[in-house]
Amino acid sequence: MSRSRDRGADFQRHFEGAQTLDGLLDLAGSALDSAQVLERMRAAHAEGTASSDAIPALFDEEPRFPSPEIALRLYQNLLGLWELVAEGKRVRLDDEARPPRPKKVKPTAPTPFHPGAPSGEFVEAAWRYLEDDAKARTRFTHAFENRQDALLGALDAAALTDEGYGVARHLLLELYAMLELGWPPGLTSVQPAVLEADTDAPPVPQPLKDYADEALFEAEQDEEQPLPSQELEVVRRLVHRGLAALWGARKER
Known part of the structure; x- marks a missing residue:
């Protein structure tokens, strides 16, 4: 098996959260944060732009990476986030408050009819x-x-x-x-x-x-x-x- 096929097998589109993506964007020299990236992706998808055009547009200059591993992880996160946007799924950034879970209502037993008869x-x-x-x-x-x-x-x-x-x-x-x-x-x-x-x-x-x-x-x-x-x-x-x-x-x- 060739090395190129090994890398392809290891590549997984997965958004790890805003905190992780913010750090990767900073290392790549981007001035954007996760919320801004998400906003731009939503706008690009609404206009019918492909991910191959939308993601490079996030960088004003050619991104720089300290290592190939950082580059791989950044694009895994960006493409993972793009897939969530494309599928119309809700994206919860780490700094967003979690919506409160609805309280489970415990069933209430009916009031006894004793000493009479049931209605x-x-x-x-x-x-x-x-x-x-x-x-x-x-x-x-x-x-x-x-x-x-x-x-x-x-x-x-x-x-x-x-x-x-x-x-x-x-x-x-x-x-x-x-x-x-x-x-x-x-x-x-x-x-x-x-x-x-x-x-x-x-x-x-x-x-x-x-x-x-x-x-x-x-x-x-x-x-x-x-x-x-x-x-x-x-x-x-x-x-x-x-x-x-x-x-x-x-x-x-």
Whole structure:
């Protein structure tokens, strides 16, 4: 491999920052600093000037270099800066203040409805909170799996397809999490006998029913894997029984 090819392989267009470029320009005898070079490059690029013409124009006289390494590094920086300008990328000079990073807003849990019943506004706020807060969602998932064996057992025994099981489990988990959020005393574990027959005692609040029915309707209308009508009815019955059981599992204190 020839030396000329070695040098070409080592040449990389890279802007190292204003402080580095300022020092290299000074060593080359230029009266410009990085900000002035950037301004001239932007103007030249806007006029359609090529880098081969724009960069030599930065020097009033033939640049002088203490060593070939300094010359190489200067042109690497100048061409790197030119590429940033040509690509329309933002160039941050070292002496510019960094823009403040936007503060990450922590999701806020909805106000509990205890000792009353959830409203439609609470259900919507709880859903959004669970969507936005991954840690809370994980915490409620673990609690659901550890405390609601009867619900999970009923789903296992229903011989649902993977899609049907997934819809029912996800929906019951969401309803469980909403009730835990709104009822600070918490929920007890659902008893298996409660799931063996339809029951509305105590009556389930309508906003929770509406949320469940809307989610089931969306599952039926899903474009990729819609639930068949026959299985949908099985899932609906399991979800309604599970919701009633969860509502009845609220602790008194």
